[in-house]
Amino acid sequence: MSYEFASDAIDVLSIAMLIAALGIVWTRSLGWALVLFGTQSSMLAGAALHAGLATDSPHIVAAAGLTAMVKVIAAPALLWLLLQRLPTSHDAQPSVGQRTGLVLAVLIALIFARTLDAQPFRTAIGAERVLPTSVTVMLIGIQVMVTHRQALSQVIGFLVLENGMALAALTAAYGMPLIVEFGIFLDLLLAVFVAFVYTQRMHVIFGSLDTERLRSLRG
Amino acid sequence: MIAAAVLCLVLLPLAAALVIWTLRLRGPAGPLSIALSGIMLAAALATFVRVQDRGPQTAFGDWIYIDSLGVIVLTLITVVGLCAALNSQSYIAHDLARGDLRVEDEPRYYALFLAFMATMAAVPVVNNLGVMWVAIEATTVVSVLLVSIYRTGHSLEAAWKYLVLGSVGIALALFGTMMTYYAASATIGESASALNWTELRATSVQLDPEVMRLAFIFVLVGYGTKVGLAPMHTWLPDAHSQAPSPVSGLLSGVLLNCAVYAVLRFRVLTIDAVGGSYADHLLIGFGLFSVALAVPFLVVQHDIKRMLGYHSVEHMGIIVLAVGIGGHVALYAAMLHLVAHSLTKSSLFFAAGSVVQAFNSRSMHRMRGLLRVTPVAGAGVVVGALALAGLPPFAMFTSEYGLLLGAFASGRAVIGVVGMLLVALAAASLLHHTITAAYHEPRPNAVAHGISVAAILSVFAPLALLLWVSVAPPARFNQALDEAVAVLEARR
Numbered sequence: 001m002s003y004e005f006a007s008d009a010i011d012v013l014s015i016a017m018l019i020a021a022l023g024i025v026w027t028r029s030l031g032w033a034l035v036l037f038g039t040q041s042s043m044l045a046g047a048a049l050h051a052g053l054a055t056d057s058p059h060i061v062a063a064a065g066l067t068a069m070v071k072v073i074a075a076p077a078l079l080w081l082l083l084q085r086l087p088t089s090h091d092a093q094p095s096v097g098q099r100t101g102l103v104l105a106v107l108i109a110l111i112f113a114r115t116l117d118a119q120p121f122r123t124a125i126g127a128e129r130v131l132p133t134s135v136t137v138m139l140i141g142i143q144v145m146v147t148h149r150q151a152l153s154q155v156i157g158f159l160v161l162e163n164g165m166a167l168a169a170l171t172a173a174y175g176m177p178l179i180v181e182f183g184i185f186l187d188l189l190l191a192v193f194v195a196f197v198y199t200q201r202m203h204v205i206f207g208s209l210d211t212e213r214l215r216s217l218r219g
Numbered sequence: 220m221i222a223a224a225v226l227c228l229v230l231l232p233l234a235a236a237l238v239i240w241t242l243r244l245r246g247p248a249g250p251l252s253i254a255l256s257g258i259m260l261a262a263a264l265a266t267f268v269r270v271q272d273r274g275p276q277t278a279f280g281d282w283i284y285i286d287s288l289g290v291i292v293l294t295l296i297t298v299v300g301l302c303a304a305l306n307s308q309s310y311i312a313h314d315l316a317r318g319d320l321r322v323e324d325e326p327r328y329y330a331l332f333l334a335f336m337a338t339m340a341a342v343p344v345v346n347n348l349g350v351m352w353v354a355i356e357a358t359t360v361v362s363v364l365l366v367s368i369y370r371t372g373h374s375l376e377a378a379w380k381y382l383v384l385g386s387v388g389i390a391l392a393l394f395g396t397m398m399t400y401y402a403a404s405a406t407i408g409e410s411a412s413a414l415n416w417t418e419l420r421a422t423s424v425q426l427d428p429e430v431m432r433l434a435f436i437f438v439l440v441g442y443g444t445k446v447g448l449a450p451m452h453t454w455l456p457d458a459h460s461q462a463p464s465p466v467s468g469l470l471s472g473v474l475l476n477c478a479v480y481a482v483l484r485f486r487v488l489t490i491d492a493v494g495g496s497y498a499d500h501l502l503i504g505f506g507l508f509s510v511a512l513a514v515p516f517l518v519v520q521h522d523i524k525r526m527l528g529y530h531s532v533e534h535m536g537i538i539v540l541a542v543g544i545g546g547h548v549a550l551y552a553a554m555l556h557l558v559a560h561s562l563t564k565s566s567l568f569f570a571a572g573s574v575v576q577a578f579n580s581r582s583m584h585r586m587r588g589l590l591r592v593t594p595v596a597g598a599g600v601v602v603g604a605l606a607l608a609g610l611p612p613f614a615m616f617t618s619e620y621g622l623l624l625g626a627f628a629s630g631r632a633v634i635g636v637v638g639m640l641l642v643a644l645a646a647a648s649l650l651h652h653t654i655t656a657a658y659h660e661p662r663p664n665a666v667a668h669g670i671s672v673a674a675i676l677s678v679f680a681p682l683a684l685l686l687w688v689s690v691a692p693p694a695r696f697n698q699a700l701d702e703a704v705a706v707l708e709a710r711r
Contacts, residue, residue, distance in 0.1 A: 057409075138394070142387065151379070158386055165390055169397040176400060177411030180349030184393065187356040191386050194363055198379055205372050214376035217457045 006054030010171050013047040014133040017167060018109065021140040021160055025105045026098055030083055030090045033156050034076050037163075041071035044163050048170040059178040060170055067166065070185045075159060075192050079152060082196055086203050093150040093210065101147060105140050112136045130171050137164030151202055151209040155195045162188060220269065221278040221285065225344055227262040228293070231255060232337040240330035245322065248329035249308050255333060256297070256304040259340065263297040266290055271695060271702070277346070277417075284346035284417055287702035292343040292473075292480045295558065299472045299565040299681065300336045303465040306569045306677035307332065309670065310465055313576050319369060328368055328463070335361045335469065342477040348484065349414045352389070352396050355445065355481060358474060359385040366462045366470075377454075377461035384454040388444025392481070395437030399488065402430040416484060423491035424710055431492040438485045439501055445478035447532045448505045448539060449512040456516075456528035460581070464572025465677075467524060471531045472565030476557055479538060483707060486542065490709035495545075502543030503634060509536030510641045518648045522581045523571050523600075526652065527564065530607060533645050534560045540638050541622045542707070549625025550704045556618035558700075559685060563606045563615070566681040569674065570599030577668035583652050588661025593668045597657065599678035604653040606685060608646035614689040 020040035024033050045067040052060030083090060094101055112132045141161030145154045169176060176184070199209055206213045232255050239248045267290050270276055275286040285293070311328055314320040320328070338361055341354040363385070367378035396414070403413040406425045412418050419426075444451040459467050482502075489498045513533035520526040534556070541553035573596035578586050589597035606613035619642060626635020688696050 138390075145383065145387070154383055158383065158390070161387065161390055165394045165397070168394070176349055176397060177347070177414065179411060180347065180353065180414065183350065183353030184356075187353060187360060190360045191356075191382065194360055194382060198367070198375065198382065201367075201370065201375055202379070205370075205375060211379070213372075214379055217373060217376055217380075217461075 003054055006050040009050045010047045011129050013043045013050075014130050014167055014171070017043045017047075017163065018133050018137055018140075021137050021164075022102065022105055022109075024144060024156065024160060025101045025140060028092050028094065028098070030092050030150070030152055030156075031080075033092060033153065034079055034083070037156055037159055038072055038076040040160070040163055041067060041076075044167055044170070045072060047167060051171040059181065062178055063170055063176075063181045066181065066185045067170075070189055071159070071163065074189060078192060078196050079155065082199060083152065086200065086209070088203060088209055091150070092148055092153045094148050094153070096147050101143070104147075105143060108139045108143065109136045112139070131168055134164045134168035137161075137167065140164070149211050151195075151199045151211055154211065155192065155199075159192070221266065221276045221283065224262040224266045225278060225283050227258050228297075228340040228344065229337050232259065232333040232340075236330040236333040236337070239326050239333070243323065243326045244329075245325050248326050249311070252304045252307065252329045252332055253301070256301040256336065259336065260297040260301045263290075263294045263340075267294050267699070268695075271698060281346055281412065281415055281417060282350070283344050284415070285344050286706055287699060288480070288483065288706040289343035291554065291558065291699055291703050292476050293340060295476060295561045296336070296339050296343075296473045298684070299469060299561055300339075302565060302569065302677040302680055303469050304332070305673040306468070306572065307463075307465040309674050310463060310572055310576070314369075314463070324368055328365070331361055331365050331368075332466070335365060335466075339469075339474060339477055343480055346415045346417060347411065348396055348399065348416060348419070348481075351481060351484075352393055355392075355442070355477060356389050358477065359389060359445070362458075362462075362466070362470060362474065365466045366458045368463060369461070374461040377457035380454040381458040384444060384451065388441045388451060390441070391437045391444075392441025395434045395439075395441055395485070398430050398434035398437065399426075399485070402426040402434065402492070419488055420491075423488045426488065426492035428493045431489050432497060435485055435489040435493075435498055435501070439482060439505065442478045442481045442485075443505060446475055446482065446535050446539070447509070448535060449509040449532060452509065452512070452532045455532060456525045459528035459531065459568075460522060460524035464524070464568050464575065467527070467572070468565035468568035471527065471568060472561045475531060475535055476561060479535065479557065482539070483542065487707060487709050495709075499543045499545050502539050503631070504543075506536045506538070506540030506543055507634065507638055507641075509533065510540065510638055510645070514641055514644050514648075517645050521583045521652075523575065523583050523586070524568070524581055526583070526649075527567055527571060530645070530649065531560075531564060533642070534564070534607075537619065537622065537638070537642060540634075541618070541625065544622065544625045544629055544631055544635065546625050546629050547704060547708070548621050548628060550707050551700055552618040552621025552625060554700045554703050554707075555614055555621065558688065559606070559614035559618060562681040562685040563603055563613070566599060566678050566685075567603035567607060570596045570603060570678045573668075573670045573674055573678075574600060583656050586656040587659040588665060589657045591661050591667065592665045593670070595670050595675055596668075596678065599682070601653055601657055602682055603678075604649055606682065608649050609642065610646075612686070612690050614685060617689065 023036045045064045048064035144157030270290045338357040363382045406422045407413040447455040513529045516529045541549045577593045609615040623635045
């Protein structure tokens with residue numbers, strides 16, 4: 001596969017990931033947020049696959065496979081299962097309005113598209129636009145965590161943050177050594193599993209997943 | 220020999236944790252945790268002597284690398300770990316008897332305890348900074364489950380905050396690690412060893428300064444969240460106060476060190492690549508801000524465990540501030556402070572745990588007549604508070620004085636003086652709270668509480684060690700600190 005083709009494909013996929021992140025900010029339905037997250041992860045796996053094939057790096061191809069297994073299948077499936085099991089509202093409960101949230105996210109995107117223009121990465125495949133996009137996706141993930149009171153939305157926000165980071169890691173910085181990559185996915189899966197357990201417990205104790213109720217420890 | 224020690228430090232406790240968890244061992248779990256913590260301590264001490272006599276050690280190819288900086292962190296983990304295991308016995312038995320914990324929580328607690336110890340012990344012994352990240356993230360996942368072992372709303376809240384903030388922080392640290400790998404693959408080449416400390420350090424001067432600047436910001440904010448640096452500290456007082464007290468001692472006493480250790484490694488690389496002041500200014504800023512932010516919370520705090528949590532924010536701030544000031548004296552002060560804080564804070568949490576159980580309250584207003592109602596644990600709290608306030612002869616007096624000297628020597632006198640004024644305020648409020656609790660008349664219906672021999676040992680052994688290294692430090696101790704400072708000294 002030629003470098004130019006891979007570079008173009010990664011650029012297109014990274015912009016698509018950004019759009020999926022904006023969709024997660026926009027939607028009020030947790031089900032849709034999960035679908036969008038799964039789609040975003042598959043774009044990430046696709047971008048990693050292109051980078052891996054273009055640079056002949058088997059460990060990046062392997063990381064793309066791990067992404068597909070953990071972020072496209074395992075994590076969304078676990079959260080979907082939770083959504084079905086708990087008789088809870090499927091409303092994402094954003095604490096800012098849809099339009100405000102979206103404007104905020106677009107502002108983040110515009111600011112970082114400009115300021116990180118002179119980014120220091122010089123990669124073989126020349127996907128220069130990836131770093132601003134991935135930092136933007138990371139920040140939108142943090143935005144989702146901050147502006148949503150629903151515990152599951154916060155988990156999804158964290159996973160979006162992870163995706164943004166992995167995008168830069170896999171395409172611009174040649175990925176990480178495979179053993180480290182493996183550890184990262186194991187830890188991520190464990191963290192999502194702990195969140196899975198906690199949200200269930202939260203539902204038992206408080207009768208909802210609204211993190212507004214987690215505000216008694218102060219000062 | 221190092222290979223065997225590492226197996227005892229990491230794999231053995233993990234295997235034991237798995238056995239306890241799957242077989243739901245109840246009775247033998249407690250004694251087993253003491254035995255394994257003892258083995259870990261022995262392995263760490265053997266490693267300590269080996270590293271001091273023969274220099275940095277490697278094992279398993281180049282996956283394991285232990286130098287004089289790592290060995291200090293490692294030894295502290297195992298010393299505090301053994302004390303925490305001793306303290307756990309009566310603490311857990313008390314909570315089981317009261318029904319705060321259920322019977323099936325006992326094997327769960329000890330299994331997680333051992334797994335927590337193993338993941339922490341892995342941090343200072345691995346060579347690869349990526350693997351170190353994996354180990355630090357694993358400490359979060361395991362310790363979060365320990366924080367939430369009481370199934371109350373409060374502990375769930377603390378654990379959720381810890382999990383969410385900890386995960387975000389650690390994700391940012393991973394981004395920084397990834398950038399370091401990118402910078403290194405340009406000089407070392409693209410291989411797993413490009414993240415090895417040994418290789419990075421050898422070529423650190425050639426790392427791309429622009430990339431390393433960006434990497435250090437992410438690493439500092441990321442691991443800084445785990446260190447409890449303000450303004451990312453908000454999870455810390457919650458998690459440290461809601462965890463069972465032996466675990467609070469571990470979280471505050473040694474887990475924070477693991478995160479500081481990670482920051483220290485990246486600091487050296489960044490200074491080598493970028494030059495002096497960039498990393499140091501950031502460290503001074505975060506350090507000073509942490510100390511300043513902790514003070515008002517310390518003055519109004521009445522929950523003894525939350526108060527100790529805020530003191531951790533303060534003391535981590537002091538350590539980071541001293542590292543930022545730099546130079547041999549301040550770096551030595553930082554290492555001494557790290558050791559002193561581990562020993563003091565863990566002992567205080569263990570003592571506070573007994574006191575809280577005796578008064579059945581965390582509020583210091585209710586702990587009237589501390590020294591009469593709980594004479595032994597109360598004495599532990601009072602002595603610990605004197606040590607934490609930095610009064611002579613305890614080591615924190617020396618280290619804080621060292622920070623001030625270092626600040627004057629490097630022309631940062633104002634920073635040093637402001638820092639020490641804030642520290643003095645924090646110390647005054649700590650002494651005020653402690654003295655009020657200790658010397659008030661006890662409530663008329665109060666009955667005296669004793670504590671078990673193992674718990675006494677867990678409170679006073681760290682204090683005795685602290686006194687030893689403060690008043691008459693053995694030659695090996697001074698040498699260890701000197702060599703650790705040598706690791707920290709950058710090439711530029």
